[in-house]
Amino acid sequence: MSKKKVVKIRHVKPEIRMLGIDDGAFQPHTKGVVDVIGVVFRGGYWLDGVMRTEVEIDGMDATEKMTSMIMNSPHYEQLRVVVLNGVTLAGFNVIDLKALFDKTGLPAIAVARDKPDFEMIRKALENLANSGKRWKAIENAGRLIEVQTRNAEEPVYVQFKGISESDARRILKETSTRSNIPEALRVAHIIASGLTRSEEKI
C-alpha cells in the first residue's frame, strides 16, 4: 500500500522495467470475459515476461483484477511503472489509476492514440449500472496531456497518477522505440489480439 502521492523517478534508465497492459478482441455489448495481457519490458527493447488475467465485459472488476495480476506476478518487485491503453478495458470496465497506484505503489500512465471524447464517454456510461462510480474512476485519472513521443504528427493523449508530468513524458519518449506508444503496450496489444484471433479459429 503506497502512501506517497508521487513516485519520483530519479533517472529514467533505458532499461526501466515497465508493464504494458491491453485487452483482447471481443463482441461489444455482450456478456462474458475478455483476456487481458500484461507484458514486462526492459525499457523499449527487451521482453522480460508475460502475465494474463481476464475481466468482465462492461464490468466493474478491472482495477481489482489489474492490482492482483500485478502484485501476484514474479516481476512485481522489478516493475517501476504501469502503462495502459486508455483507462478502460473490455468496453467500459474502468481502471481507476488512483486506486491502482495506491494499491500497487506503481505509477500508472494511460496512453490513448486518439483524443478521448469525455462528453461522449459520460453519455455512454449513463446506459450502464454504476455509472456514477465509473465516471468517478475516469475523473480520478486526472487531466489529459498531449505528448509527442516520436514526432509531432502522431501525438498521444495521456493521463497519469503517482508520477510527475515531466517523468511521465520522459518515460513515454524513452520507451516508444518502434511506434508512437511504449513498446510494452504495442506488444501487449499484439499478443492479446493474436491470442484472441487464434481462439476464434479453434
Add this chain to the structure above:
Amino acid sequence: MSKKKVVKIRHVKPEIRMLGIDDGAFQPHTKGVVDVIGVVFRGGYWLDGVMRTEVEIDGMDATEKMTSMIMNSPHYEQLRVVVLNGVTLAGFNVIDLKALFDKTGLPAIAVARDKPDFEMIRKALENLANSGKRWKAIENAGRLIEVQTRNAEEPVYVQFKGISESDARRILKETSTRSNIPEALRVAHIIASGLTRSEEKI
C-alpha cells in the same frame, strides 16, 4: 506444397521474418493438451505477431497442428523461416521437420540449448504408441550440428530442413540478439510459460 529440397536464402536481412515456436508448461505423463505459441519477429528485434494452437501431451498431432497454425496465419506470406525449441512439443509429440517444410515451404530449424541424447530419446519412445513413427520423424530432422550463436561457451545444438547449413548458421547468429537462441524463440518461451503460469492461478 513445396517441391524444393532447400530454400536458398540469398541474403539474411537483419529484418528477416522468423516464426519462433514453443510450448507452455505441463505435467508430464498426463493426458490433455498444451498451449503452443508462435511468435513472429523481424530478425532479432521487433515482435510483429503472435499465434496460438494446442497439441496433445505425448500425442501425434504436432506436425499437423504447426502446419495449420502457420498456413492459417495472416503472417504466412511474410514468413521466411521457422525456428523450434527442439523437435518435440508437449513431451514426445514430435514435429517432423521434413513434413513441415514440404507442407509449408518454409525452412525449419530446431534449436536445443542442451545436446540431445538420441539414445535416451529412442529408449523413452519405446514406452509410447507409434514409437517407430516417432523415431522416424526424429531421424527426418537430419544430423545435429553445433552452432556458436553468441559465444563459444554457450553453443546450441541444431537440426534443419529446407535450408543450407551455412544459411541456418547465419540466421541463428543474426537473430540471437539477447541470448544464445533466436529472439523469436526466447520470446515464444516467455509468452507460453507466462500464460500457463497465469492460468494455473486463475
